[in-house]
Amino acid sequence: MVPLSWYILLGVVLFVIGAAGVLLRRNILVVLMSLELLLNSVNINFIAFGRYYADFRGQIFAIFVIATTAAEVAVALGILVALVRNKATLKVDDVTVMKG
Amino acid sequence: MDQGFFLLFAAVSVITALTVVLARNPVHSALALMACFLQVSAIFVLLGAPLLAVIQIFVYVGAIMVLFLFVIMMIDVREAVLQRFLPGGNLPALVLLVLLGVEMLVLVLWSDRFSATEPAAIRGGDEIRELSTALFADYLLPFEVASVILLAALVGAIVLARKEPG
Numbered sequence: 001m002v003p004l005s006w007y008i009l010l011g012v013v014l015f016v017i018g019a020a021g022v023l024l025r026r027n028i029l030v031v032l033m034s035l036e037l038l039l040n041s042v043n044i045n046f047i048a049f050g051r052y053y054a055d056f057r058g059q060i061f062a063i064f065v066i067a068t069t070a071a072e073v074a075v076a077l078g079i080l081v082a083l084v085r086n087k088a089t090l091k092v093d094d095v096t097v098m099k100g
Numbered sequence: 101m102d103q104g105f106f107l108l109f110a111a112v113s114v115i116t117a118l119t120v121v122l123a124r125n126p127v128h129s130a131l132a133l134m135a136c137f138l139q140v141s142a143i144f145v146l147l148g149a150p151l152l153a154v155i156q157i158f159v160y161v162g163a164i165m166v167l168f169l170f171v172i173m174m175i176d177v178r179e180a181v182l183q184r185f186l187p188g189g190n191l192p193a194l195v196l197l198v199l200l201g202v203e204m205l206v207l208v209l210w211s212d213r214f215s216a217t218e219p220a221a222i223r224g225g226d227e228i229r230e231l232s233t234a235l236f237a238d239y240l241l242p243f244e245v246a247s248v249i250l251l252a253a254l255v256g257a258i259v260l261a262r263k264e265p266g
Contacts, residue, residue, distance in 0.1 A: 071253030078260035
């Protein structure tokens with residue numbers, strides 16, 4: 001069988017790659033996709049721990065994470081469409097209207 | 101056998117995840133992310149969670165990535181393709197990332213709590229039936245809250261993306 005630490009290490013690697021995408025890329029679309037990658041690595045951890053400690057709550061939490069992710073993506077892409085309609089840019093650095 | 105499959109899926113998922121971050125064209129990123137989600141759902145099957153694997157494919161590959169591709173089609177990405185990949189002066193973020201990765205790796209490899217090689221004994225019986233009983237009995241309130249969140253997101257996305265009247 002596969003040791004538990006392998007799944008955890010896969011989660012760590014995917015998390016670091018996703019964080020690199022969020023922090024280093026300047027394209028809004030790629031930043032959003034990297035966020036999906038982050039949430040997926042967390043899901044792997046949830047399900048791996050749930051499996052190795054014989055607990056259903058890992059899978060239940062993963063289901064809620066997926067539902068929340070779907071809501072987040074819908075709202076984020078709606079905001080993105082409204083943003084591009086008002087200001088034709090896809091760079092994170094150009095969107096400083098709210099002085100963030 | 102299991103280890104071989106895990107290594108295969110993990111290697112492909114890491115490679116496609118790197119492609120997501122490194123690709124210049126957002127369309128290539130989206131397609132690589134789709135491949136990555138498929139690998140992750142295969143890993144869910146290895147973990148004995150077939151329901152989650154199916155949900156992963158339906159929700160991520162079927163809904164979220166199609167939404168991404170629709171938005172990419174609506175938006176002109178040609179300008180985004182031309183921009184520089186890594187703007188300079190991002191050293192703090194890079195250092196932070198390296199620190200984060202090294203810290204997590206050291207913690208996972210040092211700790212002996214993650215050394216379990218066998219899953220705990222599976223309770224006999226229909227696993228999906230038990231899972232859905234837990235979901236709809238013990239976690240009914242969070243389930244309803246999640247549905248309200250989805251409804252709010254639906255309405256919010258429609259309102260945000262609509263053309264303003266006048």
